[in-house]
Amino acid sequence: MSGSRAAVRTEGLRKVYGSGGTEVTALREVNLVIESARLTAIMGPSGSGKSTLMHLLAGLDRPSSGAVWYDDVDITGLDDRRLTALRRTEIGFVFQAFNLVPTLTVLENVLLPFDLGGVTPDRARLDWIHERIAELGLTTMLERRPHQLSGGQQQRVAIARALAIRPRLIFADEPTGNLDSRTGRGVLEMLESATRVHDQAVVLVTHDPVAAAHADRVLFISDGAIVHDVERTDASTLSEMVLDLAVDR
Amino acid sequence: MIRLTLREFRAAPAQHVATLIVTTIGAVLATIVIETDRVLGSQSAVGGFTQHGFVRLLLDVLGSVFLFVAIFVSCIVIANTFGIVMAARTRRIALLRLLGAEGRALRRGVTVEGVIVGAAGGLLGTALGVGVASGLVSALTAAGTFLPAPSPLWTPLLVAPTLVAIATTAGAAWFGSRHVAAVTPLEATGLGQEATLTELRRGSRPWLGYGCIAVGLLLLIAGVAIGARTPFGLFVAAPGGALSFLGFVLASNTVLPPVLRLVGALFGGSAPAALARANALRHPARSARSAVGLVIGVTLVTMFSVASACFNTEAGAVAAGAPPAQAASDAAFVALVLGVLGVLIGFSLAIAAVGLVNSLSLSVLQRRREIGLLRALGLDRRQVRVMVLVESLQLTIAGGVVGLVLGIFYGWAAALTALSSDHHIGGYFPPTIPVPLVVLVVVASAVLAVVASLAPTRRATAVSPVVALAVE
Numbered sequence: 001m002s003g004s005r006a007a008v009r010t011e012g013l014r015k016v017y018g019s020g021g022t023e024v025t026a027l028r029e030v031n032l033v034i035e036s037a038r039l040t041a042i043m044g045p046s047g048s049g050k051s052t053l054m055h056l057l058a059g060l061d062r063p064s065s066g067a068v069w070y071d072d073v074d075i076t077g078l079d080d081r082r083l084t085a086l087r088r089t090e091i092g093f094v095f096q097a098f099n100l101v102p103t104l105t106v107l108e109n110v111l112l113p114f115d116l117g118g119v120t121p122d123r124a125r126l127d128w129i130h131e132r133i134a135e136l137g138l139t140t141m142l143e144r145r146p147h148q149l150s151g152g153q154q155q156r157v158a159i160a161r162a163l164a165i166r167p168r169l170i171f172a173d174e175p176t177g178n179l180d181s182r183t184g185r186g187v188l189e190m191l192e193s194a195t196r197v198h199d200q201a202v203v204l205v206t207h208d209p210v211a212a213a214h215a216d217r218v219l220f221i222s223d224g225a226i227v228h229d230v231e232r233t234d235a236s237t238l239s240e241m242v243l244d245l246a247v248d249r
Numbered sequence: 250m251i252r253l254t255l256r257e258f259r260a261a262p263a264q265h266v267a268t269l270i271v272t273t274i275g276a277v278l279a280t281i282v283i284e285t286d287r288v289l290g291s292q293s294a295v296g297g298f299t300q301h302g303f304v305r306l307l308l309d310v311l312g313s314v315f316l317f318v319a320i321f322v323s324c325i326v327i328a329n330t331f332g333i334v335m336a337a338r339t340r341r342i343a344l345l346r347l348l349g350a351e352g353r354a355l356r357r358g359v360t361v362e363g364v365i366v367g368a369a370g371g372l373l374g375t376a377l378g379v380g381v382a383s384g385l386v387s388a389l390t391a392a393g394t395f396l397p398a399p400s401p402l403w404t405p406l407l408v409a410p411t412l413v414a415i416a417t418t419a420g421a422a423w424f425g426s427r428h429v430a431a432v433t434p435l436e437a438t439g440l441g442q443e444a445t446l447t448e449l450r451r452g453s454r455p456w457l458g459y460g461c462i463a464v465g466l467l468l469l470i471a472g473v474a475i476g477a478r479t480p481f482g483l484f485v486a487a488p489g490g491a492l493s494f495l496g497f498v499l500a501s502n503t504v505l506p507p508v509l510r511l512v513g514a515l516f517g518g519s520a521p522a523a524l525a526r527a528n529a530l531r532h533p534a535r536s537a538r539s540a541v542g543l544v545i546g547v548t549l550v551t552m553f554s555v556a557s558a559c560f561n562t563e564a565g566a567v568a569a570g571a572p573p574a575q576a577a578s579d580a581a582f583v584a585l586v587l588g589v590l591g592v593l594i595g596f597s598l599a600i601a602a603v604g605l606v607n608s609l610s611l612s613v614l615q616r617r618r619e620i621g622l623l624r625a626l627g628l629d630r631r632q633v634r635v636m637v638l639v640e641s642l643q644l645t646i647a648g649g650v651v652g653l654v655l656g657i658f659y660g661w662a663a664a665l666t667a668l669s670s671d672h673h674i675g676g677y678f679p680p681t682i683p684v685p686l687v688v689l690v691v692v693a694s695a696v697l698a699v700v701a702s703l704a705p706t707r708r709a710t711a712v713s714p715v716v717a718l719a720v721e
């Protein structure tokens with residue numbers, strides 16, 4: 001396994017919202033390496049800074065200080081154009097809801113990042129994408145629109161879209177939040193297999209210890225700082241750690 | 250990219266209906282102005298109406314001026330419509346940005362939507378306009394007013410309405426979608442809360458407007474002062490009046506909201522009224538733009554009737570000295586010009602009304618979730634109806650009242666400038682306010698408010714409380 005290659009690296013990452021009397025420090029001095037070909041889960045109480053961290057890692061927001069390195073490029077210094085291109089080519093996103101463009105069909109949604117970049121995927125890439133679509137069990141739904149799909153199916157379309165561009169990183173914020181436990185497990189297994197088969201890094205933000213148990217590594221954030229960093233472990237251990245955190249506070 | 254644009258039409262054609270109607274009305278007016286000039290031209294060629302060269306010139310000038318006004322009002326309405334439509338799409342735009350779409354590219358796509366709607370409206374309006382014009386010509390020829398003259402339906406100039414419609418709509422769409430480039434991809438990641446388009450948080454530079462008002466008013470006052478000596482003061486007063494009014498329109502974002510607030514206070518403190526007040530002021534710029542078209546129309550109508558009423562009361566004494574036949578003919582001519590003006594202003598008023606109805610409908614459509622929540626929390630259907638109606642009344646009454654005040658002011662200034670130098674009158678006189686007009690404006694505003702609220706009310710009361718619970 002090439003587990004030690006860094007997909008993204010942070011250095012002294014700080015984020016402060018607001019100013020003056022209403023300042024909120026959402027992240028304090030986070031130093032972190034997210035490795036390729038691994039699924040990294042981020043857990044922590046509500047308001048601890050999980051989403052903030054994810055936004056900074058994906059270049060969606062700018063830190064108050066610190067750096068986010070993709071190879072030897074600090075993306076906190078990139079302009080909007082370059083960040084946009086970065087998202088289009090290097091990053092895939094899967095969210096809890098509103099993942100898909102309602103006016104487009106399933107296939108069009110999957111191919112959307114190419115469309116937005118003005119590139120046509122070649123034959124080989126299309127075949128590859130259709131294999132992923134088949135693995136995700138979406139082959140019969142390609143012409144449907146998002147509202148004609150169940151929540152789990154929509155989630156799988158979002159995963160297909162994220163895989164299609166073969167990004168270096170996939171971010172998933174509570175991707176199973178709206179799903180029943182069985183469908184949720186299916187979605188998690190697909191994210192897991194993305195790391196093994198396609199060598200991608202997956203960052204999974206979740207409250208659910210069962211979901212985090214699919215991860216190779218689990219980070220715990222509390223009050224803007226990483227307080228635990230553990231290798232793969234089972235759900236009951238994780239939920240005890242969550243409870244400990246909640247009690248600590 | 251172009252696929253996304255086309256899909257917008259398939260997914261929600263209704264969002265562009267108002268723009269289509271507005272461009273169609275504008276193109277009808279433009280076509281009629283072109284056809285009128287052409288028909289009068291061919292009539293004088295066959296020997297009729299030769300002595301009416303002046304009438305032709307007058308109609309051309311009036312037609313062009315009010316065509317310009319109609320285009321101006323259309324721009325405001327279309328830009329507003331696109332602004333609202335974009336606000337409704339914020340979530341989707343943010344998602345596209347997240348997936349790597351360039352903000353500018355998205356905005357270009359929206360402008361393409363504008364071009365398509367503009368082209369459709371332009372062609373439709375030209376066809377309608379030619380139809381109306383040729384119908385009128387055959388009717389007038391049959392009645393003997395016109396001599397039979399060869400009048401081909403087509404002239405190359407008829408491309409103009411469509412081109413103008415496309416340019417107007419594209420420009421207004423580009424302007425109306427200016428916030429699209431500012432939507433951050435972050436807005437796609439949030440969950441639950443309604444997406445908000447950052448309206449008025451930036452932009453809105455009223456200073457240009459204030460500047461125009463100040464300079465315009467100075468010119469207007471100077472013109473009125475010169476008018477005490479010679480009616481040529483009109484050449485100073487008219488540009489001054491136009492400039493100050495333009496300034497008012499530019500600054501309407503900051504001028505109208507206080508009026509809206511004041512009018513809103515009339516409706517008391519019941520829950521639906523309070524909600525309606527908050528809604529109308531939630532996007533002050535948007536509400537102002539919804540009402541400003543109405544202000545323009547009402548101001549123009551009022552200005553011309555006040556000016557002519559002043560003319561009648563003040564110049565009536567003079568006319569008493571003139572031979573009755575001459576006086577009657579003058580009166581008939583004034584009536585004709587007023588009639589033509591009425592029709593011309595009517596186009597702008599119609600466009601303004603469409604804009605008002607549309608922005609109210611869209612704002613209700615966008616609040617489906619919120620209305621669902623209110624229903625779940627216990628607002629009943631009747632209260633929902635009251636809420637929408639009050640919101641609508643607030644806009645039309647504010648627009649009507651401001652239009653009346655401005656119109657009386659400008660009409661009076663025009664009459665003072667034109668008439669006060671007349672030695673029979675000699676100096677200052679108070680404005681004559683035609684009471685029927687005031688009543689008409691108030692009643693029409695109320696009717697417009699009710700009509701405008703019909704469709705949105707139906708939509709709003711149909712919202713089930715379940716909507717509030719649904720994801721997406």
Ligand SMILES: Nc1ncnc2c1ncn2[C@@H]1O[C@H](COP(=O)(O)OP(=O)(O)OP(=O)(O)O)[C@@H](O)[C@H]1O
Pocket residue numbers: 017018024025026044045046047048049050051052053
């Ligand atoms: N735009 C913002 N402006 C001000 N404060 C913010 C903003 N976004 C987040 N915060 C604050 O930053 C802190 C971290 O928020 P964040 O959204 O990262 O938490 P989270 O761990 O994702 O929580 P949850 O599990 O509830 O999603 C919180 O205290 C929050 O109130």
Ligand SMILES: [Mg+2]
Pocket residue numbers: 050051052
């Ligand atoms: Mg969060």
